[in-house]
Amino acid sequence: MLRKFSFSIDSLPLGCLESPSKSGSDARVIKSPSRVNMIQNAIRQLATLIFLPLTLAGRMIEVALSFVSQLKAGDLCLEGKVVVVTGASSGLGERLAHAFYNEGCKLILASRRLPELTRVRDEILASESRNERVIPPVVVQLDLAETGKIQDTANAILGIYGHVDILVNNAGISYRGEISETTPDVDVKIMTVNYFGTVALTKALLPSMVARKTGHIAMIGSVQAKLAIPFRSAYAASKHALQAFSDCLRAEMNHNNIGVTVVNPGYVKTNLSLNALTGSGQQYGQMDENTESGLDPVKAAARIVTAIKRKQDELLLCEWYYHIIVFVRSLFPKLFFMAMVHRAAKQFAAKKDV
Numbered sequence: 012m013l014r015k016f017s018f019s020i021d022s023l024p025l026g027c028l029e030s031p032s033k034s035g036s037d038a039r040v041i042k043s044p045s046r047v048n049m050i051q052n053a054i055r056q057l058a059t060l061i062f063l064p065l066t067l068a069g070r071m072i073e074v075a076l077s078f079v080s081q082l083k084a085g086d087l088c089l090e091g092k093v094v095v096v097t098g099a100s101s102g103l104g105e106r107l108a109h110a111f112y113n114e115g116c117k118l119i120l121a122s123r124r125l126p127e128l129t130r131v132r133d134e135i136l137a138s139e140s141r142n143e144r145v146i147p148p149v150v151v152q153l154d155l156a157e158t159g160k161i162q163d164t165a166n167a168i169l170g171i172y173g174h175v176d177i178l179v180n181n182a183g184i185s186y187r188g189e190i191s192e193t194t195p196d197v198d199v200k201i202m203t204v205n206y207f208g209t210v211a212l213t214k215a216l217l218p219s220m221v222a223r224k225t226g227h228i229a230m231i232g233s234v235q236a237k238l239a240i241p242f243r244s245a246y247a248a249s250k251h252a253l254q255a256f257s258d259c260l261r262a263e264m265n266h267n268n269i270g271v272t273v274v275n276p277g278y279v280k281t282n283l284s285l286n287a288l289t290g291s292g293q294q295y296g297q298m299d300e301n302t303e304s305g306l307d308p309v310k311a312a313a314r315i316v317t318a319i320k321r322k323q324d325e326l327l328l329c330e331w332y333y334h335i336i337v338f339v340r341s342l343f344p345k346l347f348f349m350a351m352v353h354r355a356a357k358q359f360a361a362k363k364d365v
């Protein structure tokens with residue numbers, strides 16, 4: 012397949028990559044590759060038509076297989092498990108902390124703001140849902156942007172109970188901006204927190220899980236791990252990267268009895284957009300309409316905990332129409348690209364009107 016593909020690209024005359032004049036000897040060069048392109052396009056369209064039913068059947072088999080494997084695996088009992096939740100100082104992470112505590116877990120809450128983590132811990136202890144629990148959550152300061160310090164933080168985490176059963180990589184920052192106006196520093200910051208820092212923490216805790224031949228890692232990605240939408244480049248790129256890393260991790264860790272659940276939420280009603288970075292690195296500071304009307308974080312956290320208990324590989328946690336868009340993106344990419352061009356044009360027009 013690969014050889015065939017590279018042959019077709021290599022076989023294109025170099026003239027088609029240059030900017031030929033519309034008359035003279037170049038004319039022949041333009042004509043021939045465009046015919047080749049047309050034939051290639053026709054073959055591609057035909058292949059899509061032929062493979063469409065196969066893809067649909069494949070998806071159905073995939074759903075059936077994951078259902079069977081879930082039944083076989085049974086539910087993970089969370090009682091007494093040591094669970095680390097990053098980004099537990101607000102939003103989804105805060106609600107996840109409550110949900111895991113209600114399951115009887117020994118919690119370790121991590122993020123940058125210790126006072127906020129302490130507030131979350133105190134509210135958990137004050138909540139009446141699980142009075143009989145006597146193990147208060149432990150708070151740990153963690154800055155995912157400081158990748159050099161992550162191993163030390165992981166060692167401190169391992170020192171608390173001697174091991175970690177479940178790592179929930181929830182911490183993250185979002186971004187709002189136009190690629191051409193975004194400084195590379197902002198791209199680096201988003202990738203560092205959402206991807207490199209998260210990967211570093213995972214790798215720092217993994218050897219202990221491998222040694223015990225048990226563990227579970229949950230990654231809170233985003234629907235933007237599947238769909239890249241304009242003006243979210245750095246964020247979508249970081250979540251795409253996290254999805255790819257997680258898929259490799261799942262395959263490589265299966266023989267060590269370590270599971271990986273990737274949760275890709277749509278909009279959840281949190282402060283994510285308020286805390287998002289703009290192209291210049293400032294805080295965006297606005298509550299997006301979509302985020303404001305997003306999923307209730309309590310309900311989102313409950314569904315995430317269930318997915319982890321079931322050792323689900325993936326959870327696309329969003330409205331039904333996002334499932335269709337993800338489907339369209341993989342089966343009819345051209346349609347999706349056209350919609351995104353339209354969306355970007357609308358946003359550029361709105362920007363001009365301001």
Ligand SMILES: NC(=O)c1ccc[n+]([C@@H]2O[C@H](COP(=O)([O-])OP(=O)(O)OC[C@H]3O[C@@H](n4cnc5c(N)ncnc54)[C@H](OP(=O)(O)O)[C@@H]3O)[C@@H](O)[C@H]2O)c1
Pocket residue numbers: 097098099100101102103104121122123124125127153154155156181182183184185204231232233234275276277278279280281282283284286302305
């Ligand atoms: N809300 C949505 O619509 C939505 C949709 C899809 C995916 N998600 C994902 O859900 C996760 C949680 O976000 P949220 O919606 O709950 O937003 P949020 O309220 O802004 O929470 C983000 C959390 O990440 C922590 N954090 C940020 N930078 C960090 C750093 N450098 N090191 C360590 N922790 C850091 C923050 O804590 P500190 O400030 O204390 O460090 C905070 O607890 C994120 O991964 C986000 O991408 C959210």
